[in-house]
Amino acid sequence: MFAGLVLLGLSLLFMDTHIRKQFEGKRWAVPTKVYARPLELYAGLPLSLDDLKTELRGLGYQFVRQVREPGQAEFSTTKATIKTRGFLFPDGKEPAQTLHLSIVNNSVSSIQNAQSQTLALVRLEPILIGGIYPLNNEDRDLIQLGDAPQGLTDALIAIEDRDFYQHAGISLKGISRAMWVNLKAGQFLQGGSTLTQQLIKNFYLTSERSLARKVMEIPMAMLLELHYSKDEILEAYLNEVYLGQEGSRAIHGFGLASQYYFAQPIEELQLHQVALLAGLVKGPSYYDPRRHPKRAKQRRDLVLQVLYEQGTIDKKHYDHAVAMPIGVVKQASLLKGAYPAYLDLVKRQLRQQYRNDDLSSEGLRVFTALNPIAQHKAETALVSTIKKLDSIYGNKVTDLQGSMVVAEPQTGEIISIVGGRNTRYQGFNRALDAVRPIGSLIKPAVYLTALSDNYTLVTELDDSPYKITMHNGQSWQPDNFDHQSHGLVPLHSALSHSYNLSTARLGMSLGLDRVIDTMRKLGVTRPIDPYPSLLLGAQGMSLVEVATMYQTIAANGFQMPLRAIRIVTDSAGNELSRYPFQLKQTIDANAIHLLHYALQETARMGTARSIYQRLPMDINVAGKTGTSNDQRDSWFAGFSGNRLAVTWLGRDDNAPLPFTGSGGALKAWINYMASEPLESFNSAAPDGIEYHWVNATSGLLSNSNCPDAIQVPFIIGTQPTKSDGCAGNTNSDPVSRSLDWIKQWF
Amino acid sequence: MVLTLKYPAFKLFRQLGLVVVTILFSACSTISTVNQPTVEDKSTPAPTTNTAKSDPSRVTSSPASTNNTTYGDPEQTPSMPVVPVAPKANAPIKQNPAVVALIDTAQQQQQKGDLYSAQSSLQRAQRIAPRDPQIYYELAGIHRNLHDYDLAEQVALKGVSIVQGQPQQLRRFWSLIAQIRSDSGDRKGASQAQQIADRY
Numbered sequence: 001m002f003a004g005l006v007l008l009g010l011s012l013l014f015m016d017t018h019i020r021k022q023f024e025g026k027r028w029a030v031p032t033k034v035y036a037r038p039l040e041l042y043a044g045l046p047l048s049l050d051d052l053k054t055e056l057r058g059l060g061y062q063f064v065r066q067v068r069e070p071g072q073a074e075f076s077t078t079k080a081t082i083k084t085r086g087f088l089f090p091d092g093k094e095p096a097q098t099l100h101l102s103i104v105n106n107s108v109s110s111i112q113n114a115q116s117q118t119l120a121l122v123r124l125e126p127i128l129i130g131g132i133y134p135l136n137n138e139d140r141d142l143i144q145l146g147d148a149p150q151g152l153t154d155a156l157i158a159i160e161d162r163d164f165y166q167h168a169g170i171s172l173k174g175i176s177r178a179m180w181v182n183l184k185a186g187q188f189l190q191g192g193s194t195l196t197q198q199l200i201k202n203f204y205l206t207s208e209r210s211l212a213r214k215v216m217e218i219p220m221a222m223l224l225e226l227h228y229s230k231d232e233i234l235e236a237y238l239n240e241v242y243l244g245q246e247g248s249r250a251i252h253g254f255g256l257a258s259q260y261y262f263a264q265p266i267e268e269l270q271l272h273q274v275a276l277l278a279g280l281v282k283g284p285s286y287y288d289p290r291r292h293p294k295r296a297k298q299r300r301d302l303v304l305q306v307l308y309e310q311g312t313i314d315k316k317h318y319d320h321a322v323a324m325p326i327g328v329v330k331q332a333s334l335l336k337g338a339y340p341a342y343l344d345l346v347k348r349q350l351r352q353q354y355r356n357d358d359l360s361s362e363g364l365r366v367f368t369a370l371n372p373i374a375q376h377k378a379e380t381a382l383v384s385t386i387k388k389l390d391s392i393y394g395n396k397v398t399d400l401q402g403s404m405v406v407a408e409p410q411t412g413e414i415i416s417i418v419g420g421r422n423t424r425y426q427g428f429n430r431a432l433d434a435v436r437p438i439g440s441l442i443k444p445a446v447y448l449t450a451l452s453d454n455y456t457l458v459t460e461l462d463d464s465p466y467k468i469t470m471h472n473g474q475s476w477q478p479d480n481f482d483h484q485s486h487g488l489v490p491l492h493s494a495l496s497h498s499y500n501l502s503t504a505r506l507g508m509s510l511g512l513d514r515v516i517d518t519m520r521k522l523g524v525t526r527p528i529d530p531y532p533s534l535l536l537g538a539q540g541m542s543l544v545e546v547a548t549m550y551q552t553i554a555a556n557g558f559q560m561p562l563r564a565i566r567i568v569t570d571s572a573g574n575e576l577s578r579y580p581f582q583l584k585q586t587i588d589a590n591a592i593h594l595l596h597y598a599l600q601e602t603a604r605m606g607t608a609r610s611i612y613q614r615l616p617m618d619i620n621v622a623g624k625t626g627t628s629n630d631q632r633d634s635w636f637a638g639f640s641g642n643r644l645a646v647t648w649l650g651r652d653d654n655a656p657l658p659f660t661g662s663g664g665a666l667k668a669w670i671n672y673m674a675s676e677p678l679e680s681f682n683s684a685a686p687d688g689i690e691y692h693w694v695n696a697t698s699g700l701l702s703n704s705n706c707p708d709a710i711q712v713p714f715i716i717g718t719q720p721t722k723s724d725g726c727a728g729n730t731n732s733d734p735v736s737r738s739l740d741w742i743k744q745w746f
Numbered sequence: 747m748v749l750t751l752k753y754p755a756f757k758l759f760r761q762l763g764l765v766v767v768t769i770l771f772s773a774c775s776t777i778s779t780v781n782q783p784t785v786e787d788k789s790t791p792a793p794t795t796n797t798a799k800s801d802p803s804r805v806t807s808s809p810a811s812t813n814n815t816t817y818g819d820p821e822q823t824p825s826m827p828v829v830p831v832a833p834k835a836n837a838p839i840k841q842n843p844a845v846v847a848l849i850d851t852a853q854q855q856q857q858k859g860d861l862y863s864a865q866s867s868l869q870r871a872q873r874i875a876p877r878d879p880q881i882y883y884e885l886a887g888i889h890r891n892l893h894d895y896d897l898a899e900q901v902a903l904k905g906v907s908i909v910q911g912q913p914q915q916l917r918r919f920w921s922l923i924a925q926i927r928s929d930s931g932d933r934k935g936a937s938q939a940q941q942i943a944d945r946y
């Protein structure tokens with residue numbers, strides 16, 4: 001007897017400690033919230049109505065005939081009216097207000113507020129792209145009791161636990177009433193578990209549910225009631241209860257459920273919506289509003305009826321609510337988890353600076369550069385390209401994968417990342433972790449080394465067969481893609497047509513060390529194997545590393561760390577760390593200008609010339625195709641004035657592809673770029689550069705009237721001195737004219 | 747740093763050495779063909795010969811028009827695509843009112859000594875108009891006040907690359923670089939930067 005009491009006491013004590021730990025753990029762990037960049041609205045902003053809708057959908061706005069509440073938007077063909085919610089940014093509060101936007105020719109032409117005052121600049125709220133939680137994959141949108149609409153708690157208590165505020169954890173009254181109701185109806189309508197008991201159940205939802213556990217619920221519920229107030233328990237319940245399933249992901253808590261079923265923040269839900277959610281508690285699968293809309297509506301209407309009968313709502317509200325359709329959105333609209341690849345990068349950057357525990361419990365707020373509109377376009381472009389290739393090549397491209405990184409070339413901010421063809425997959429992130437040979441994407445580093453060392457764009461390179469024997473006795477014998485050698489070729493053509501023989505010869509004559517040095521200046525930090533095959537891209541790199549390299553090229557030789565995070569604050573909004581715009585010029589602007597010429601030539605008439613079948617001729621872009629050995633990787637890296645994108649296609653098992661860089665990755669790149677409002681890449685020639693007319697084949701000075709004459713930039717003093725003898729040898733350049741003029745005297 | 751020191755040397759070489767080089771070059775060459783200096787390229791308006799002669803530092807013009815969407819001579823090669831000639835100067839930016847407002851805010855924040863807020867405002871402006879030189883001018887000033895001279899100079903150099911071909915702006919940015927270098931104790935670098943500024 002005594003031993004029994006001791007055992008009981010001990011197990012109660014154990015239970016008590018355990019349950020408190022559970023409760024505290026859940027209660028105090030406030031996850032880090034990660035936000036996308038806020039959309040800045042101003043006259044002149046390139047933005048289509050579709051873009052705006054993408055953004056507003058991400059924010060869970062309701063598209064209505066006439067806006068009444070914050071979180072609603074109405075559209076006409078050239079106008080949008082938005083009632084914003086306002087947001088507290090680290091640098092100040094953006095008020096909730098009504099905005100009237102005029103959008104003409106895919107550009108914002110004016111913004112006015114409700115008083116018809118013109119606004120120079122407003123920010124929408126940032127889309128919450130995810131959180132960092134104690135357990136991986138546990139996705140929750142924690143809410144405070146005060147965030148929940150009154151109707152929700154009313155409905156929950158009315159339908160699940162009418163005596164919640166009176167009982168001590170269990171309710172005999174509740175149980176007997178439930179039995180009576182069930183008996184009367186002849187079916188099982190009510191369970192009689194209190195909310196407190198249900199909370200306990202949810203704490204252990206993943207564990208087995210035995211009778212013993214069921215019995216244990218009772219003392220545990222009572223212990224919980226001893227320690228915590230009703231409101232604390234209710235709040236925990238709101239965040240804990242199981243409300244649905246999306247694939248392998250359990251939907252816990254009303255905050256997330258609100259997003260999952262209605263794509264709206266919980267604060268904005270109306271009576272019929274909260275009644276639906278409250279009704280779901282009893283059986284999220286049985287009453288699944290997507291699969292069983294009739295059942296779900298019946299259940300919802302029952303909840304509304306109970307609320308009406310007990311006088312919580314009046315007849316008018318009741319009638320209005322039961323008349324509403326259930327109104328759940330399509331499954332795909334759960335935006336939390338919509339950006340796994342970007343969030344992955346953010347988490348990695350955060351973990352360099354913050355402890356895991358702090359990230360998952362301190363309620364930090366992280367503001368990132370993710371541009372959801374660009375992300376949407378990048379995903380669409382990549383996925384549609386892969387599908388197209390699937391349909392062209394059939395089972396030759398089974399399990400074709402791809403990834404993409406997009407950055408803003410002037411600021412160095414990464415604005416979107418796609419980690420694979422399943423854009424919501426949280427696993428392997430190819431943009432960060434797939435380290436694959438970059439093929440000809442390396443060539444700009446080789447040519448930049450040459451152009452920084454007295455080579456010109458018209459220096460003739462030897463593209464004849466080449467073989468070297470290395471120290472270990474192995475030989476290396478590269479070949480051109482077309483298995484032809486092209487004799488003597490001007491440097492710019494060798495790059496724009498991506499010839500391997502001339503590149504290998506050039507790189508070896510420059511020296512591997514110097515090419516590696518250039519790669520370092522371009523921002524590559526990983527260990528590099530100094531083998532000759534490096535010159536043709538045997539080195540493996542991730543997409544983000546490639547993006548860093550091309551970013552330096554796009555930014556005129558200024559190396560910038562690619563940034564995803566802008567600022568981190570604590571839960572009260574105090575700044576913890578910022579990631580400012582940083583840059584360092586590592587490459588001479590003149591040499592970069594010459595490289596730009598050759599990379600634009602690649603796009604205009606080299607291996608990437610298919611670009612201008614889609615992009616307008618007046619938009620300058622520059623870039624490079626890449627194909628690794630045996631066509632296992634298809635790459636493209638390129639930029640316009642306002643977008644830098646790197647695309648990769650390949651298979652996880654490293655099998656060869658039936659297409660090259662231009663046949664695969666370039667198509668995805670073009671599809672993406674064509675969907676963006678592009679700015680032309682126009683960088684003025686630096687002071688040390690002059691353009692001269694030269695013969696395209698011989699590289700000798702020529703004249704604008706001559707056949708095959710092209711204008712090519714030279715670092716001053718390096719232009720050819722000999723002429724091709726065409727058209728009386730005139731050269732239209734003033735320097736040459738002065739020279740010629742002086743020559744007459746001798 | 748090495749890079750920036752190259753500029754004055756380069757200019758000096760061009761200015762003083764042009765005639766010498768010209769004479770040496772001409773003396774060595776056999777004059778097989780004599781050309782008339784008056785031949786003008788009809789498709790490409792270039793600066794007059796007078797300008798070129800009177801100011802050797804300005805003979806850097808390419809014979810292309812400054813229109814950045816020129817694809818060479820369409821009459822000669824109607825079907826052949828051509829790499830566009832880079833403009834000689836970046837066209838001045840028309841400031842967006844949103845950017846003006848943010849720069850204004852940043853200046854007020856800076857006056858109050860709130861340099862980090864000013865930095866935030868300027869970066870916000872930069873995302874809207876990444877090619878507006880004034881943003882880089884102000885941002886370089888912020889880093890200078892934060893005593894981060896290396897970054898201040900780099901931001902100012904970024905400004906230089908944006909205002910290529912705009913003498914007044916170049917003078918402003920090089921003067922700023924001179925001040926930054928002077929603040930950091932780099933007197934030689936400062937005077938070199940000032941020399942470049944004075945040239946515009």
